[in-house]
Amino acid sequence: MRMNGSLSSIDLLVVLIYLIATIALGLYLGRGMKSGQDYFLAGRSLSWWAIGLSLVATDIGGTDIVGVAGAAYTHGLAVANFEWIGCVPAMIVAAFVFIPFFWRLGIYTIPEYMERRYHVSVRIVLALCWLVFMACNLGVMLYASAKMMIVSLGIDWTGYAWAGVSLAGHEVLGCAIVFAVLVGIYTFSGGLAAVVYTDVVQCVVMIAGCLLVLVMALVQVGGVAPLVEQIEQHDQQLADAGLSGNRTDLIQPVDTASPFPWTGILFGLALILSPAYWISNQAIIQRSLGARSAFDASAAYVAGALLKNLIPVIIALPGLAAVAVLPELSDGDTAFPLLAMRLLPLGARGMFVAAFLAALMSSVDSYLNAAATVFTNDFYERLRSTDSGTFEALHVGRITTLALVLWAIGFAWWLSKVESAGIYAIFQTLVSFFQGPAFAILLLGVFWRRATAAGALVGFLCGVFCAVGLFTLNQPSVLQWLGWQPLFKIEEPFLYYSIWAFLMTVTVAACVSLVTKAPPSEQVEPLLFRSSPARD
Amino acid sequence: MTPLHRFGDLLRNSLLAVPLPLVRTVILTLLAGLCLWVLLLPQEAVARRDASGQRTANLRPWALLALAIQVVIYALF
Numbered sequence: 079m080r081m082n083g084s085l086s087s088i089d090l091l092v093v094l095i096y097l098i099a100t101i102a103l104g105l106y107l108g109r110g111m112k113s114g115q116d117y118f119l120a121g122r123s124l125s126w127w128a129i130g131l132s133l134v135a136t137d138i139g140g141t142d143i144v145g146v147a148g149a150a151y152t153h154g155l156a157v158a159n160f161e162w163i164g165c166v167p168a169m170i171v172a173a174f175v176f177i178p179f180f181w182r183l184g185i186y187t188i189p190e191y192m193e194r195r196y197h198v199s200v201r202i203v204l205a206l207c208w209l210v211f212m213a214c215n216l217g218v219m220l221y222a223s224a225k226m227m228i229v230s231l232g233i234d235w236t237g238y239a240w241a242g243v244s245l246a247g248h249e250v251l252g253c254a255i256v257f258a259v260l261v262g263i264y265t266f267s268g269g270l271a272a273v274v275y276t277d278v279v280q281c282v283v284m285i286a287g288c289l290l291v292l293v294m295a296l297v298q299v300g301g302v303a304p305l306v307e308q309i310e311q312h313d314q315q316l317a318d319a320g321l322s323g324n325r326t327d328l329i330q331p332v333d334t335a336s337p338f339p340w341t342g343i344l345f346g347l348a349l350i351l352s353p354a355y356w357i358s359n360q361a362i363i364q365r366s367l368g369a370r371s372a373f374d375a376s377a378a379y380v381a382g383a384l385l386k387n388l389i390p391v392i393i394a395l396p397g398l399a400a401v402a403v404l405p406e407l408s409d410g411d412t413a414f415p416l417l418a419m420r421l422l423p424l425g426a427r428g429m430f431v432a433a434f435l436a437a438l439m440s441s442v443d444s445y446l447n448a449a450a451t452v453f454t455n456d457f458y459e460r461l462r463s464t465d466s467g468t469f470e471a472l473h474v475g476r477i478t479t480l481a482l483v484l485w486a487i488g489f490a491w492w493l494s495k496v497e498s499a500g501i502y503a504i505f506q507t508l509v510s511f512f513q514g515p516a517f518a519i520l521l522l523g524v525f526w527r528r529a530t531a532a533g534a535l536v537g538f539l540c541g542v543f544c545a546v547g548l549f550t551l552n553q554p555s556v557l558q559w560l561g562w563q564p565l566f567k568i569e570e571p572f573l574y575y576s577i578w579a580f581l582m583t584v585t586v587a588a589c590v591s592l593v594t595k596a597p598p599s600e601q602v603e604p605l606l607f608r609s610s611p612a613r614d
Numbered sequence: 615m616t617p618l619h620r621f622g623d624l625l626r627n628s629l630l631a632v633p634l635p636l637v638r639t640v641i642l643t644l645l646a647g648l649c650l651w652v653l654l655l656p657q658e659a660v661a662r663r664d665a666s667g668q669r670t671a672n673l674r675p676w677a678l679l680a681l682a683i684q685v686v687i688y689a690l691f
Binding site for chain 2: 155162163166167169170171173174178326327328329331332333340341344348371373376377380381383384386387551562563565566567
């Protein structure tokens with residue numbers, strides 16, 4: 079393997095050591111699994127520090143490391159809103175309200191709560207949305223990351239000819255298969271415990287690799303003050319040419335050329351998508367449900383929030399530093415890899431590749447385990463009325479994990495055939511279709527005694543319909559056919575879809591709930607949040 | 615021009631009129647409000663006690679620190 083022709087044997091050794099250590103740890107943790115609870119919730123034995131690091135590692139995918147730096151290069155610091163106001167406040171609220179509440183209920187999945195609070199129909203609809211999204215997203219993450227590794231990082235597989243590997247024309251798919259198999263091995267073996275503890279290693283490797291690039295970039299530029307000065311000079315040149323500048327501002331105007339106007343960031347991200355992600359995304363919340371106590375679950379979120387303050391510094395700031403070091407790039411997504419290749423000495427480049435792999439693997443393993451949990455818990459066991467505490471649940475969980483790995487490889491293969499850039503954007507937008515509505519009915523269920531199953535189901539479906547409708551009405555082909563101007567005037571207005579979908583869900587769910595029969599209070603009372611929690 | 619476009623334009627023009635310093639103030643106020651909420655949380659929601667009832671860990675200062683860093687970031691940038 080060569081990276082822009084210059085990945086040394088020491089670099090390869092660093093990557094190899096990282097991969098072997100990760101898989102060995104995952105396999106070690108897979109010993110002695112006896113039940114579904116061991117596999118899906120790590121036997122409820124996880125410590126706060128492991129969950130906290132795992133939360134951060136899961137949130138940052140391989141494409142994010144390169145993509146966030148790329149967005150920082152192109153649009154400026156505003157992309158850091160996704161890690162700051164788009165994470166920290168929601169994590170603090172989750173830490174003291176939702177996470178300990180769900181932990182005490184002893185649930186495995188959020189759809190399971192939906193059945194207890196509302197009805198089995200709400201559980202099935204929500205579980206189906208999550209399962210389809212997570213299964214497809216596995217393929218998308220694998221394929222997009224493999225492509226990024228080959229194209230942006232300049233991986234050249236011809237160097238493997240000595241190993242008898244001939245991948246001519248199929249390098250991206252080959253890379254995606256290797257990633258899927260590596261992650262599949264330890265997730266299949268160790269379930270959530272393997273996912274969380276390998277995430278700890280991956281988080282450390284990811285932060286170390288990115289920090290290394292940042293430090294070298296700052297040394298190259300001469301420090302923080304000269305970097306700010308150079309960015310401001312560059313922005314002034316853009317402003318003089320009639321283009322937007324202000325790459326150091328977090329708060330961007332409504333008519334900004336970037337996809338991050340303050341309205342979307344505040345109303346769409348901070349108030350809806352971010353809490354929805356940290357409170358109701360199964361791939362995120364599952365590790366806290368496996369905490370050894372409600373306190374550990376809360377502490378993990380607080381620790382994650384503290385660490386989240388650092389993340390933009392190590393992944394967005396290198397993108398800004400690249401403005402000074404590499405000012406003429408046509409594609410922002412190449413900024414971080416090029417910076418790493420230009421500044422890191424031989425031997426340290428392997429650390430950057432390991433950081434990229436760590437970010438990818440920590441996200442894929444979480445989605446893999448969460449999808450297996452949703453299938454086993456919300457479909458298989460629900461329909462067969464079996465219990466997660468059995469060996470059968472463990473067996474089904476492992477078979478499902480294996481099936482999902484094969485599915486993800488198949489889906490990545492399909493993506494390689496279709497080869498349309500729009501598909502990645504559609505799958506990233508897909509989650510905004512139902513995450514806002516799902517969060518809305520969760521909020522109503524947790525805080526409003528009067529919310530009914532009919533209200534939740536109709537509200538959720540109307541919210542999803544609203545988001546899909548807005549997305550469709552914003553497609554160029556549809557606009558041309560209707561002869562309309564675009565409804566939204568920014569690129570990728572997914573933050574706006576989530577606002578309207580959330581509002582639609584709350585309104586419809588509240589109205590339908592008020593005209594349908596209230597649920598019996600003895601059924602609802604234990605499932606409502608109380609401000610004075612019981613002890614563990 | 616459909617009613618949806620008219621409504622969108624009305625909303626957009628109203629929000630365009632909001633000065634960015636006011637937006638910054640709103641964000642800082644939200645973060646400060648969260649800090650206050652964390653300060654007012656009951657002890658049993660933020661602290662762990664051992665069998666004898668002694669407090670062994672407290673999450674409140676760490677949560678406040680995470681939010682305080684946010685306040686500083688949004689005040690500066």
